[in-house]
Amino acid sequence: MSGYTLTYFPVRGRAEAIRLLLADQGVAFKDEEAQIPLWFAGKDDRKKHAVFGQLPQFKNGDYTLYQSNSILRYLGRKHGLNGSNDEELGHIDMVNDGVEDLRQKYVRLIFTEYDTGKDKYLEALPQQLEFFERILSKNHNGSKFIVGQKISYADYNLLDLLHCHLDLSPKSLSAFPLLSAYVERLNSRPKLNEYLKSEARNRRPITPKHK
CATH class of the missing domain: 1.20.1050.10 (Glutathione S-transferase Yfyf (Class Pi); Chain A, domain 2)
Known part of the structure; x- marks a missing residue:
């Protein structure tokens, strides 16, 4: 196990590119969901610790990172996905x-x-x-x-x-x-295709507007 945890709402949204990367690279991670009404009502304790009050949140053990593009760049460096020079x-x-x-x-x-x-x-x-x-x-x-x-x-x-x-x-x-x-x-x-066909992927709308 990588020790990775990704926390986001039950939609694809800003977390989906991160999921695509991890799935394609065969990296195991825990996919946690925050409920949208609770989050925006301030009833999810995790919001108090979110650096900009936003998700996704990404954890690697004790290391915590926010902002989807920062997470992508971090994983790019960790997994050799940021070019050859x-x-x-x-x-x-x-x-x-x-x-x-x-x-x-x-x-x-x-x-x-x-x-x-x-x-x-x-x-x-x-x-x-x-x-x-x-x-x-x-x-x-x-x-x-x-x-x-x-x-x-x-x-x-x-x-x-x-x-x-x-x-x-x-x-x-x-x-x-x-x-x-x-x-x-x-x-x-292959690994990406498996994820794209998965129930976990297909039960999530792209955004709350996509039902």
Whole structure:
């Protein structure tokens, strides 16, 4: 056992890229759930200790870390998922920041603009996805990972965000052959595929808005 514990709400949300990474790497971890009503009512004692009052929380023994992207970067260093040199690491960090930019727009849509802004969001989405298609094309013609020759923590974060958009619109990647093949390629990785088909994964909605 790694001694890892991941605490989050009973949704995929900000914890899912972390779960994808751990599952694909074959790393055992305890997946704890915090109930949303209790957390936001201040009735979950764990909130008192959360550095920014937020989840996910990640523990490695006595070491505790918050903020999903910090957790991903930490696991990238722990498990050799942050490139083969400083230049690759720089590009991986860059891609991860780009994923975060798009995720913020997606979250804003889901929680505040869904009823009135979905069509507008989907109209603008191809311009956002084109950035990732272009980055992918420059690495072995899009046949491997987003950076370098081995998977990185940014791949898991990007994959999760692409899953979210495919749920939002199944045709969202139809104009992006490299991203479409990338999703299929990563989904087919044996340990990751097993997780994607698991009851634990599929009982969780993407966000509280997705029932």
